[in-house]
Amino acid sequence: MEADMTCPQCGCEHVYPDGSLWNCPECGYEWNPEDAGMPTDGKAEVRDANGNVLADGDSVTVIKDLKIKGASSVIKGGTKVRGIRLVDATDGHNIACKISGVGAINLKSEFVKKA
Numbered sequence: 001m002e003a004d005m006t007c008p009q010c011g012c013e014h015v016y017p018d019g020s021l022w023n024c025p026e027c028g029y030e031w032n033p034e035d036a037g038m039p040t041d042g043k044a045e046v047r048d049a050n051g052n053v054l055a056d057g058d059s060v061t062v063i064k065d066l067k068i069k070g071a072s073s074v075i076k077g078g079t080k081v082r083g084i085r086l087v088d089a090t091d092g093h094n095i096a097c098k099i100s101g102v103g104a105i106n107l108k109s110e111f112v113k114k115a
């Protein structure tokens with residue numbers, strides 16, 4: 001278990017145990033993997049803008065207009081996205097999905113709410 005443990009806050013792989021708690025040297029986060037709310041596989045939960053836990057296959061709604069980098073189009077607030085896929089991304093874009101009229105795109109979970 002120790003070899004696969006990563007920080008649930010920042011994803012750092014250089015965590016170390018200190019008694020019953022685990023510590024992250026990069027962000028300073030401390031946690032107990034035995035707590036009920038904490039995933040034991042080392043992956044952090046993905047939550048929407050309202051704090052609801054997201055899972056693969058969920059439907060979400062975009063909460064504000066989002067400009068698409070490198071394109072002149074915009075994803076309008078209120079756009080419903082079906083069948084999301086959660087991905088591990090270092091740039092914060094942790095939702096992979098397809099939007100009609102736009103195509104395959106990655107979104108940040110802070111800009112969506114569970115439908």
